[in-house]
Amino acid sequence: MSYYLSPANFKGAYRGVPSKSITQRVLFLSTLLDEFVVYNPLWANDIKETITVLTKLGFEVTGKEDAFFIKKQRKIESAEISLLGSATTLRFVIPFAFLHLQKLTINLSENLQTRFNDIYGDIFQKNDISYQNKGNKIIISGSLKGGKYQIPETVSSQFISGLLLTLPFLKEDSELILPNKTPSFPYVNLTVELLEELGVIIEKKENGYLIKGQQKLQKNSFIVENDYSQAAYFFVLKELGENIIINNLKEDSFQGDKEVVKILTAISSAKKGDKPLLVDLYHYPDLAPILFVYTALSKKEIIFKGLNNLKHKESNRLQLMITNLRKVGQRLEYQEESLHFYPSILKGGIKVETANDHRLIMSLAVLASFLKEGLYFDSLEGVNKSYPNFFSDFTILGGKISVT
Incomplete structure (x- = not known):
């Protein structure tokens, strides 16, 4: 399937x-x-x-x-x-x-x-x-x-x-x-x-x-706040012009990945002809795949650095994201632990490689939704690792999935 x-x-x-x-x-x-x-x-x-x-x-x-x-x-x-x-x-x-x-x-x-x-x-x-x-x-x-x-x-x-x-x-x-x-x-x-x-x-x-x-602990209960790293996919949808409202996130959260809001703002503000914006993801590796997708779709010239830790996740996320983005036409240069994005014309219709990595699946799902030809996936089950309801939330908001 x-x-x-x-x-x-x-x-x-x-x-x-x-x-x-x-x-x-x-x-x-x-x-x-x-x-x-x-x-x-x-x-x-x-x-x-x-x-x-x-x-x-x-x-x-x-x-x-x-x-x-x-x-x-x-x-x-x-x-x-x-x-x-x-x-x-x-x-x-x-x-x-x-x-x-x-x-x-x-x-x-x-x-x-x-x-x-x-x-x-x-x-x-x-x-x-x-x-x-x-x-x-x-x-x-x-x-x-x-x-x-x-x-x-x-x-x-x-x-x-x-x-x-x-x-x-x-x-x-x-x-x-x-x-x-x-x-x-x-x-x-x-x-x-x-x-x-x-x-x-x-x-x-x-x-x-x-x-x-x-x-000793001084409390015997705790309320878990909602996750910024998982909300990142929907922040990107909103930044790409979709009519999305983001609810239930703690504004004064200590989650490092709430930095996604600032990074997206910086990328969207980058102007053609300016010196390429440099984005350091050393402290935010989980955001890298979806930020790569946003950069490709927004056709910005951006340089990402601090990427070495991406090689040691559930998959080699760096290599797989480079492979998949190049397959859809994204021009990239990778050298000295930095990844340079150039504005490119993207074309889907290909089968992506995810190694069943949850963050790659979710990021590439966003990419597929903005390519005229869509994308093919061998499996979507990897999201169960961290966000089992991702595709439920994704489709409720308008995402389209069919079995081939």
Whole structure:
């Protein structure tokens, strides 16, 4: 079965979808109290994986769409879990599990083996934790203690967030020392702000954080706000002239991807004949595919930089987006980690390559809707990872999909 997405006109109000990043973080933190309620959570494959992990750690998670109810069921000393696709769950559970147990065995899918970019091994072994990474399996045992944790340069901010979610609840105080530069750093800020909203004190310093131990959550419930990164596709529809109203997004959100609004404004304001606008996506890699689509459709000359981290996502997003955009006629130059877009005449009618990557599927769905010949897709199921209702929202607003 394959799918054809054809040209469409969009109209209506986009209602939003709960933030995956916040839902993930709050779910882990919820296990620190005997009972906790998460309101307005996201329900998607990555969240299902996290819930399965929490169940293995001795917690009961009930509810689904409107709220999750988390309750401590039993005390365990060791657990074995299997992870298929959620790198976030993997990077969070490795330190966090040791607030609850002494030994953790993790079985990894082939996809996660290639994406993990492990830095925990060196960190843990320096802190007297037994850590064995066998490729398809990680075995960790010991007692995690507070102290000085120095993060090496990494391709993911999630390692830092994993430790931030853990260190305040150890017996000892800790110091977290960060590298000079970390991609997607707004997600670290989001983690800190979320902890502080729940009553945890994190002291910021020039090169990291000082963290008091033995802290407790001061709230037993949390309302998850809606997601800016998922709204980005609909912001682009609106910017392309469609009659779309964006609702239910928190204006003072700490989500880094709310930067999409400013970036779209800057791209739309770029004028022919001016020096090409330079857009740095080092901290906003999840926005890259849809911003590439917007740039191609708006026929602007734009240079994107800070793209290296796109190679280490669910797919090599950089290479696949370059391939697909060139197929539809977009003139591109890629050199020295920058991608130069030139105004081009686009033509669809081709089958795109997505590697079933959720963000590529959603971005190319937007592209298909503005090409006279549309685009063909082998599968649309990848969106279940982060936004299962994407195509429901997309078609309600006017998107057109047929099975071929």
